[in-house]
Amino acid sequence: IPGKELFQYFDEDGQRHSIDSGMVNDYIKSISDVLKESLDAEGVDCVIKGRPKSIYSIRRKMKAQNVSYDEVYDKFALRIVYKCEPNQEKFIAWKIYSIVTDHYRPSPSRLRDWISSPKSTGYEALHITVMGPKGRWVEVQVRSERMDEIAEKGYAAHYKYKQGATEESGLDVWLNLLKEALENQEMNAVDFVEDFKMNLYSKEIFVFTPKGEIKSLPKGATSLDFAFSIHSEIGVKTRGTRVNGKLVPLNHELKSGDQIEIITSPNQKPTLHWLDYVTTSRAKTKIKNVLNENTKKIAEDGKELLTRKLRHLKITLNESVVNELVVFFKLKTSLDLFYRAGVGTID
Template identity: 60%
Template sequence: MAEEKILDPIEKENQEISRRYKDMLQHTYQTLTKDDKKLIRKAFDLAVDAHKDQRRKTGEPYIFHPIEVAKIVADEIGLGATSIAAALMHDVVEDTDYTLEDIKEIFGEKIARIIDGLTKISVLNKQDVSIQSENYKKLLLTLSEDVRVILIKIADRLHNMRTLESMNEDKQLKIASETIFIYAPLAHRMGLYNIKSELEDLSLKYTKPEEYYSIERKLQESDKEREQYIADFKKIIQEKLEEEGLEFDIKGRSKSVFSIHRKMQTQHVSFEEVYDKFAIRIIYRADKKNEKFIAWKIYSVVTDIFRPNPKRLRDWISQPKSTGYESLHITVMGPMARWVEVQIRSERMDELAERGVAAHYKYKENYQVEDSKVDEWISQVREMLENNETQDASEFIDNFKFNLYAKEIYVFTPKGDLFSLPKGATSLDFAYAIHSNIGDTCLGAKVNGKLYPLSHELQSGDQIEIITSPNQKPKPDWLEFATTSKARSKIKASLNAARRATSEEGKEILIRKLRHLKVDFSESVVNDLVNFFKTKTSQDVFYKVATGEIDNKSLRKFVERRSGITGFINRFRPKAKTPTVTEEVPKQKLDSLVFGPDEEKLDYDLASCCNPIAGDKVFGFVTVAKGIRVHKKDCPNAVSLQANQAYRIIRAKWIDSSAQLYRAILNIQGLDRIGLINDITKIISSNLHVHIRSINISEEDGMFDGKISVSVKNKSQLEKILEELKQIEGIQKVSRTFAN
């Protein structure tokens, strides 16, 4: 009996492992053959054996995680047997005694290559290197090996985000920031819109929990009312579409918490002021020949019933997005004068939107023109990666993210060929999109027959002719208006090559000049030159010598002072220790922040990008040269800092603010009237005794918009000011804003 009791939990766990495995096999997007199932079973058995002694932070058997990742790969992403098998074994090489050679021997080269890519990414994610973006740069290099590596990694990240509550707060913040920074945009670019949306929501839940739960609660409170509205709307459309003899389904869904939060932020509105909180989706049955015809027929029926907003028509059927997404979006004025977004798409289009890359490959044989979009993008990624040495890691990932999320415009060559570019692209970007040589040698552009500079921003529908010259070369100022990664990387590559050649000439000149000044050229001398002329690298010194910026007079000055440079440095050494002694006593009185687990009092600066004040939730960021900089947790730069350089983040906590004042900027809007400014200043200065640092109010057509900078003691005092200002006649909106 005692022995049976000990085995009971193990038997239970084995039954649950078996149940989860069978559930995964029953929910596969692709139809599996007998051989497919044998391959998956073999991978499952190996994974179970490899992870048998491991457990997750939740206390569950570790094998639960690979099974759930495989389920996402099989069902939500929709990949086949090879990917499912690789997903089951994705942690085997990294976390167990099995080697890559073992995997190759048992499963062959293809699966071993995928697992090798996944292992490299996992190892990178555990490292704290100087710039964490360098890891993502390496992560993206795996695209050029096998796109399935990225797709399985997205599934792995999705399951980690679904189970993130078992992690400590610091780890939650790092993983969530990393997810919103890179994995959500990657899912978007792969056409996995449902996964992208869930990753965004889960990231928001951990990076800004108060805002997330506030929106979620309000959505739940209005759930029944919204469902009734959608039902009424559907009923009206349904009757008319049935009269036309169409086969269709109508679905209603709420917008995601993240998308509502983003609208509240970008449009500076409250939850109640976000007008399109849900969308209606009409999914119709049609063969390929009639797909477009039926889409526009449904559009005609809907707009006959409800008045459309002409500014909100999005036609991604005539010209699909570069992700392969196809749909017709319209916003109409529905019952009770509410705007409603209506999405019209065929069953095939809906499948592409739901499954992304997997559906793209399924339909590829019959729809080669449209569905080559994903392949085109992967080729662009590979081209970007080939030129990655021209960018530092942070810039590379920023450019890459821009190209993942950017809205698109569609422009034409003089022959009528169509090109897709990010919104905001210039004639120069278009030149590089055609060919690198055309970009390198372009002088200007004719847009719709009229001559414009290379910096001209293009609009959808423009027809562009690029004018080139064999004598033209890329210029440094081109980087000011080139927006695409391809253009920027090619320009930098060309400029760097030219700069390297000039630097080599400068090095030879420098050696000769130093010899004349009786100084031997050596690594030590070069390091002293870099410090003396305050350049970043030795190449910068050589370049400045070649261009004459460092002349003979400057070099003589360097030689004269070089002998005393050691003493010069030593004069500064004691000063580095002085602050901890001389400032210790006053700091104890003035400092209102403590840092790290031991709550130490350290020197810090308040970040100007978000101007934190006492009471705000904050964190410290250790800069390279300027010590600790304190940011608000909801600072616009917070996610980027936490995702890119999490190892530099330290915990910060307010403990006292009574003896220090902080700057806050208030944004006010409303109806203008005589005496308004007097009322505002009276409330702030006279009633609340708060110092106004600056006030700037502008008026147009009876409406005013203003910014007031005040010095406050803490968050409570600031909130009191906001409440008092809202009571003033004419003021419609008062909020705290970030400094420019």
């Protein structure tokens, strides 16, 4: 509402100033007009939208990221949505970047290129933070019409543009992870929701394979998580990992820019400790499945062994005998009984 006070601030001399929505809109419009004139002169077909960040959003960001008011760089924001052919998207985006930074000094540390490396949610954009007039930081978001529709409408809009794609997209990866979780019979509802939330809301890091291919993983992911993200069979055979050419433990936490090499062995098998080495639901699910398969195989061998031993005592292994043994050894299930017989903890 024009004329309504948004907030107050004090300058370096201790003088109090009030900022109202009319002032903010005029400020954003002054930047928008300068950029629109230059973009039109360069033949860039685009629309510029501007908005001030609400007080509630500013406060929420300060609390969530534990930053000061001055460290919230998108209090003023512009969005440039441009039209172009699909094969020209990246070129036009960086052309707009050049035009914007010709007028306003950018902050290199605040540049976010999600066009070259889209988020796993499908979000694509170029975010630039520049120093605007009167010493105020302004965030400029650069998107094509396709990127903007995906950002506003989500993955439902993604397939509208997906034609002839050969690489697995972020959506495909996300849907495959969801499919694996839903098909996992061992996971209960609580585990499913927790794992789903963890991977859905976690921040991302971007790492590289030895061949230079980029992979996105949740922040906090380990080198063993990376192995499972390449392929489940590679994950379960992982014997060691190298990060940036150095041997590291399987639970080594990765950082953006790391290059990871996986060392495998056909004789390697997951252990129970591996569940403490991973953070992603994909890795945890596969490790649990392999451990359960191993447990069942050992239990089958244990059942045969127990049957032979009882036969020497002229006792037939039936349901009644199994139940008596489960109670005697203070176990929960027949599977526990057979497993312990298989590993030799029950003589």
